[in-house]
Amino acid sequence: MTVKEKPKLAIYWASSCGGCEIAILNIGDKILAVDEAFEIVFWPCATDFKYADVEGYPDGYIDLCLFNGAIRSSENEEMAQLMRRKSKVLVAFGSCAHEGCIPALSNLTTAADTFDAVYIDNPSLDNPAGTLPQTVTQVPEGDLHIPVFHNTVRALDQVVPVEYVVPGCPPESPQIWAVLEAVINGVELPAPGSTVIGASHLAVCHECPLEKHEKTIERFYRPYEITPEPGLCLLEQGLVCMGIATRGGCGALCPQVGMRCEGCYGLLDGVEDQGANMVSALASVVGAGKPGDSEEDMEQQIAAAMETLVDPAGTFYRFNMAQSLLHRMRAGSNGNGNEAGKGAEL
Numbered sequence: 092m093t094v095k096e097k098p099k100l101a102i103y104w105a106s107s108c109g110g111c112e113i114a115i116l117n118i119g120d121k122i123l124a125v126d127e128a129f130e131i132v133f134w135p136c137a138t139d140f141k142y143a144d145v146e147g148y149p150d151g152y153i154d155l156c157l158f159n160g161a162i163r164s165s166e167n168e169e170m171a172q173l174m175r176r177k178s179k180v181l182v183a184f185g186s187c188a189h190e191g192c193i194p195a196l197s198n199l200t201t202a203a204d205t206f207d208a209v210y211i212d213n214p215s216l217d218n219p220a221g222t223l224p225q226t227v228t229q230v231p232e233g234d235l236h237i238p239v240f241h242n243t244v245r246a247l248d249q250v251v252p253v254e255y256v257v258p259g260c261p262p263e264s265p266q267i268w269a270v271l272e273a274v275i276n277g278v279e280l281p282a283p284g285s286t287v288i289g290a291s292h293l294a295v296c297h298e299c300p301l302e303k304h305e306k307t308i309e310r311f312y313r314p315y316e317i318t319p320e321p322g323l324c325l326l327e328q329g330l331v332c333m334g335i336a337t338r339g340g341c342g343a344l345c346p347q348v349g350m351r352c353e354g355c356y357g358l359l360d361g362v363e364d365q366g367a368n369m370v371s372a373l374a375s376v377v378g379a380g381k382p383g384d385s386e387e388d389m390e391q392q393i394a395a396a397m398e399t400l401v402d403p404a405g406t407f408y409r410f411n412m413a414q415s416l417l418h419r420m421r422a423g424s425n426g427n428g429n430e431a432g433k434g435a436e437l
């Protein structure tokens with residue numbers, strides 16, 4: 092009797108917080124079904140595999156690789172190339188791999204300035220010699236190497252092609268299970284090519300139970316500034332809820348508990364830039380004067396409302412910076428000349 096070979100599963104964690112790995116474990120006892128259905132051939136967070144093990148596999152040996160984390164360093168990039176080569180199906184799993192997520196907010200500055208903030212201009216650090224991490228350090232035993240910290244954070248599919256994307260920060264566990272179950276049961280997946288699976292094709296607003304009216308808003312509030320009225324749309328109460336410009340699938344988890352959607356499931360189908368999509372949506376809800384007001388008055392009222400919107404880049408591009416049209420700060424735009432421009436942006 093021949094024993095049927097199980098499909099081989101790899102799970103890898105690049106530049107991210109680890110929440111995606113926890114979300115996988117949050118599928119609860121279904122993890123036993125995963126273990127039963129797959130042969131786990133690489134999962135550094137949970138098992139003791141080494142990079143050398145993966146390097147030793149033939150190309151295309153891994154049937155399914157869930158790759159979470161953005162590409163921040165040379166190590167992340169090498170692992171993206173390696174996992175691409177060894178995997179039949181590579182999935183950008185979670186917001187960091189999908190669109191850069193929080194790590195990609197550092198595209199608003201440079202690697203040099205990030206090091207400065209972390210190692211030099213940091214009140215909780217005692218570093219009088221101004222020592223910075225070096226990629227090569229000579230010790231009596233030889234040279235020690237650490238990865239190069241790139242200037243620009245990229246999403247996985249900006250480095251290697253991926254078949255599928257599972258969005259979310261982190262992806263919701265029921266959806267992770269739905270994707271794994273589909274693979275286990277041999278359900279045909281949609282055509283590959285950075286295709287979103289495990290999420291909705293409609294906006295978060297579509298699944299949000301909060302009541303919406305035709306209400307305009309005069310000013311914006313940060314979440315700590317007001318206690319929202321229960322049951323009513325948060326955006327209409329002045330909280331910059333990104334639900335209108337964000338892919339659904341999470342069940343509108345955040346608005347349901349009074350927290351604005353921050354946009355973690357990423358941009359909607361057919362939209363090129365999540366932030367621009369949100370700005371355009373806001374244009375229809377910001378109060379712009381009353382009949383009889385001059386154009387100048389209206390402009391002033393709009394400008395006053397927009398003044399109350401703190402940290403627009405961090406609000407509109409919290410999860411999507413790497414995939415956005417902005418992608419990163421322009422050459423030299425922080426005035427220190429560190430940024431060498433698109434051609435040298437790594």
Ligand code: SF4
Nearest residue numbers: 296299324325332334
């Ligand atoms: S804007 Fe936010 S609170 Fe309002 S309906 Fe959409 S998701 Fe719900």
Ligand code: SF4
Nearest residue numbers: 341345352353355356
């Ligand atoms: S409501 Fe928005 S921020 Fe919250 S989990 Fe859903 S997509 Fe993410």
